[in-house]
Amino acid sequence: xxxVIGTDEAGYGPNLGPLVVAASAWHIxxxxxxxxxxxxxxxxxxxxxxxxxxxGSLWADSKLVxxxxxxSPDRLRALEHGVLSAMAMTTGAIPCDWESMAHAxxxxxENPPAEWSLLxxxxxxxxxxxxxxxxxxxxxxxxxxxxxxxxxxxxxxxVHPKDFNKQLSLGLNKSDILSxxxxxxxxxxxxxxxxxxxVLIWCDRHGGRxxxxxxxxxxxxxPLVTPIEETQKRSAYKMPSSQCQIEFCVGGEHRAPVALASxxxxxxxxxxxxxxxxxxxxxxxxxxxxxxxxxxxxxxxHEAKDAIQAExxxxxxxxxxx
Numbered sequence: 001x002x003x004v005i006g007t008d009e010a011g012y013g014p015n016l017g018p019l020v021v022a023a024s025a026w027h028i029x030x031x032x033x034x035x036x037x038x039x040x041x042x043x044x045x046x047x048x049x050x051x052x053x054x055x056g057s058l059w060a061d062s063k064l065v066x067x068x069x070x071x072s073p074d075r076l077r078a079l080e081h082g083v084l085s086a087m088a089m090t091t092g093a094i095p096c097d098w099e100s101m102a103h104a105x106x107x108x109x110e111n112p113p114a115e116w117s118l119l120x121x122x123x124x125x126x127x128x129x130x131x132x133x134x135x136x137x138x139x140x141x142x143x144x145x146x147x148x149x150x151x152x153x154x155x156x157x158x159v160h161p162k163d164f165n166k167q168l169s170l171g172l173n174k175s176d177i178l179s180x181x182x183x184x185x186x187x188x189x190x191x192x193x194x195x196x197x198x199v200l201i202w203c204d205r206h207g208g209r210x211x212x213x214x215x216x217x218x219x220x221x222x223p224l225v226t227p228i229e230e231t232q233k234r235s236a237y238k239m240p241s242s243q244c245q246i247e248f249c250v251g252g253e254h255r256a257p258v259a260l261a262s263x264x265x266x267x268x269x270x271x272x273x274x275x276x277x278x279x280x281x282x283x284x285x286x287x288x289x290x291x292x293x294x295x296x297x298x299x300x301x302h303e304a305k306d307a308i309q310a311e312x313x314x315x316x317x318x319x320x321x322x
Contacts, residue, residue: 006257016292029148042147115279
């Protein structure tokens with residue numbers, strides 16, 4: 001038995017809205033060396049039964065899944081289908097609202113920004129049919145089980161602008177914050193291991209960072225972290241005392257555990273931005289929504305300045321310093 005963990009983020013580049021990091025955990029009845037091929041075979045069989053819109057794969061890089069027309073009411077369909085199917089596989093139910101989704105993924109809802117008040121009004125799913133998705137997830141679970149593979153858990157962490165800026169003020173840089181959040185989640189899921197089973201942790205590359213040994217040792221109870229490879233495309237390490245291998249790869253989303261984490265992070269951030277835009281549009285009628293990326297974020301901040309001042313929101317609680 002091997003525990004495989006995949007992690008990824010959404011919202012690393014924007015100035016508005018949160019940075020979201022997600023992780024997925026899988027148990028695979030194969031050795032560490034065989035785990036990836038076993039998982040690929042199982043997911044290939046499952047994908048043949050997947051009724052999704054992104055090239056037949058249930059889980060893929062969120063940037064590819066979500067690239068269609070911004071104005072389309074069905075834009076969330078493939079993203080929502082993959083993420084909520086996975087949540088049903090881990091909990092047995094489709095989350096019906098933000099609170100149940102937050103509970104399923106361990107999102108901390110303490111001291112949220114003002115716009116999160118609207119998140120509690122959202123009913124899920126937005127686009128897909130819940131009963132159809134639940135039936136589909138049950139089928140996929142059975143197929144994976146036949147291949148001795150199971151999706152065990154999803155976890156998610158939301159870093160609000162206020163918390164992001166606070167960490168910058170403490171001396172961390174943007175990449176440090178991403179690595180800290182990612183490895184905190186990975187360590188949390190690492191605790192799901194059964195006995196002394198080996199663990200594989202797959203992460204997408206964190207910005208331009210190539211060296212991770214020192215930051216890994218901060219979050220795992222392992223005094224020795226041994227580099228296997230540190231190149232432009234892949235940084236891999238062994239933690240011998242815990243039978244754990246962790247790697248950070250460019251284009252890591254080609255692996256399903258990372259792709260699912262990518263989609264979960266993106267879906268969560270999209271819900272947060274829906275609430276963000278709804279909140280501010282009621283306070284500034286005619287204000288165009290934003291995805292929060294730098295150029296449009298500056299436009300939005302200029303147009304919303306009177307509403308921001310009226311709400312008494314200080315810049316450090318709204319604008320992420322990157």
